[in-house]
Amino acid sequence: DAGVIQSPRHEVTEMGQEVTLRCKPISGHNSLFWYRQTMMRGLELLIYFNNNVPIDDSGMPEDRFSAKMPNASFSTLKIQPSEPRDSAVYFCASSRSPDTIYFGEGSWLTVV
Amino acid sequence: GEDVEQSLFLSVREGDSSVINCTYTDSSSTYLYWYKQEPGAGLQLLTYIFSNMDMKQDQRLTVLLNKKDKHLSLRIADTQTGDSAIYFCAESTSGTYKYIFGTGTRLKVLA
Numbered sequence: 001d002a003g004v005i006q007s008p009r010h011e012v013t014e015m016g017q018e019v020t021l022r023c024k025p026i027s028g029h030n031s032l033f034w035y036r037q038t039m040m041r042g043l044e045l046l047i048y049f050n051n052n053v054p055i056d057d058s059g060m061p062e063d064r065f066s067a068k069m070p071n072a073s074f075s076t077l078k079i080q081p082s083e084p085r086d087s088a089v090y091f092c093a094s095s096r097s098p099d100t101i102y103f104g105e106g107s108w109l110t111v112v
Numbered sequence: 113g114e115d116v117e118q119s120l121f122l123s124v125r126e127g128d129s130s131v132i133n134c135t136y137t138d139s140s141s142t143y144l145y146w147y148k149q150e151p152g153a154g155l156q157l158l159t160y161i162f163s164n165m166d167m168k169q170d171q172r173l174t175v176l177l178n179k180k181d182k183h184l185s186l187r188i189a190d191t192q193t194g195d196s197a198i199y200f201c202a203e204s205t206s207g208t209y210k211y212i213f214g215t216g217t218r219l220k221v222l223a
Contacts, residue, residue: 004154031209043200043213055209091154100143101211103154 002026004104006092012110018080021107024073025094033101034067034077035091043091049075082111114138118201118214125222130188132217134201137182142206144177146186149198149216158186158199188219196221 005024013019025032034046047057049069057067064083069075079086087110095101116136124130136144142163147155161168161175161184168175174187188195201214 033209042215045211048209050209093155100145100157100160102157103147105154108152 004092004094004102006104006107008107009105010108012112013082015083015111016081018078019082019109021077021090021109023075023077023092023104025075025092026102027073029094029096030072031095031101032069032075033093034075035093037089037091037106046077084111087111114203114212116201116203116212116214118217120215121218121220123220123222124191126191126193128191130191130195130219132186132199132219134184134214135182136184136201136203136212138203138205138212139182140205141203143204144184145202146175147200147202149200155200191221193221193223195219
């Protein structure tokens, strides 16, 4: 079975531009997570979806960040407008249950 | 709040055993995990242990859990250069989605 698929793998964008990160979870998984990883703060949970419904978005840094899950096989994380401090690795992860989650390879974002 | 702590660095010689340690604070933890992150890659689930177990062995990997002291360790036997990576400890409680990750331990294997 294919793992969690994320795109783009790498993105360099200018400050103020919109960034959209995409995720395809593992087929059959009903939970989806977006994490952000930085040297300073480690791994942070941004948002958690269960059965396509956002359950906990308390980790979303500010209104510039938004996430959607229109169906069971696709999710997006959007940053608009982007800022240099958003530079990080963004991971999507999925699970069939809350107990074991599987990560994608990450989207490496640089905002200049 | 809940916390998971790990030492930041560990250096071992190829062929030696590595032991990566982790402490956690949440007494209601049900599952404890070890993930491996290689450079430029995502987190790969290595193994996990239920909180009612003391030990789990999987080939070169041995996980030890001391629930009383809330201490988890990962032993890698016959460490190879390909084991060089960051190792994350994480805990979760059954029925919740909240994973608490440690800061990761960077393992460097010297040839």
